[in-house]
Amino acid sequence: MALLSCENIALGYDGDTIVSDLTFEVKSGNYLCIVGENGSGKSTLLKTMLHLIPPISGRIHFGDGVQQNEVGYLPQQTIVQKDFPASVWEVVLSGCVNRLGLRPFYRKEEKKLALKSMERMDIPDLAKHSYRDLSGGQQQRVLLARALCATRKLLILDEPVAGLDPKATLDMYSLIEKLNNEGLTIIMISHDITAATQYASHILHIGNSQPLFFGETKDYLESDIGKLYVHMQGGVS
Numbered sequence: 001m002a003l004l005s006c007e008n009i010a011l012g013y014d015g016d017t018i019v020s021d022l023t024f025e026v027k028s029g030n031y032l033c034i035v036g037e038n039g040s041g042k043s044t045l046l047k048t049m050l051h052l053i054p055p056i057s058g059r060i061h062f063g064d065g066v067q068q069n070e071v072g073y074l075p076q077q078t079i080v081q082k083d084f085p086a087s088v089w090e091v092v093l094s095g096c097v098n099r100l101g102l103r104p105f106y107r108k109e110e111k112k113l114a115l116k117s118m119e120r121m122d123i124p125d126l127a128k129h130s131y132r133d134l135s136g137g138q139q140q141r142v143l144l145a146r147a148l149c150a151t152r153k154l155l156i157l158d159e160p161v162a163g164l165d166p167k168a169t170l171d172m173y174s175l176i177e178k179l180n181n182e183g184l185t186i187i188m189i190s191h192d193i194t195a196a197t198q199y200a201s202h203i204l205h206i207g208n209s210q211p212l213f214f215g216e217t218k219d220y221l222e223s224d225i226g227k228l229y230v231h232m233q234g235g236v237s
């Protein structure tokens with residue numbers, strides 16, 4: 001059964017369609033990279049998947065026991081967020097907020113989960129540090145730990161390596177690969193076609209008002225659009 005399926009969806013804002021006729025599904029354990037030119041609608045698709053904006057038409061649904069509020073999401077960081085005045089521990093723990101319900105405090109289980117998520121990201125030593133004082137790579141680890149508090153199954157990431165140096169970028173890709181190997185399903189927007197085709201099991205390439213490709217990475221690399229895009233981006237040939 002699919003963890004997420006999108007059936008004939010059209011996306012956009014205020015009734016203006018950016019992408020239409022989009023059908024794809026993500027199964028447990030998949031690693032899907034969404035690629036495409038700037039402005040093609042990748043972030044809009046993520047926001048629609050997360051139900052932050054409604055689809056213009058079509059159907060999106062979570063399956064395999066995933067509830068909509070159990071999805072881990074790592075958004076693109078804004079300048080303001082990079083300067084957020086909170087400790088690492090507070091940021092990570094805030095990933096448990098959907099578990100609170102009407103309760104105004106975190107319980108032992110949530111604190112344990114936050115600590116475990118920090119251990120998975122190898123950042124327990126940073127717990128008392130101020131988030132705003134960390135390097136870009138460390139901040140992304142903190143946000144990944146936060147996202148892990150929200151999910152056991154599905155992680156959605158919007159360009160997690162944007163602005164990182166080459167070493168931090170590689171670290172980030174390794175962490176995401178490790179999480180995928182541990183069984184987490186990954187959906188990620190990527191501008192780095194070489195990394196996307198190296199790590200992802202599936203590629204969704206959107207643009208020009210229609211989905212251009214959805215399928216396994218090996219088939220994408222053999223497709224005309226895949227070959228062209230990889231060539232244009234100077235990636236693997």
Ligand SMILES: Nc1ncnc2c1ncn2[C@@H]1O[C@H](COP(=O)(O)OP(=O)(O)OP(=O)(O)O)[C@@H](O)[C@H]1O
Nearest residue numbers: 013014018036037038039040041042043044045191
């Ligand atoms: N809140 C909004 N209201 C109206 N239009 C928007 C809004 N956000 C984005 N758009 C428009 O929707 C289109 C798709 O934007 P989106 O950010 O989804 O593209 P993208 O593929 O993620 O781009 P990039 O690769 O540059 O991050 C763009 O033309 C953009 O200007």
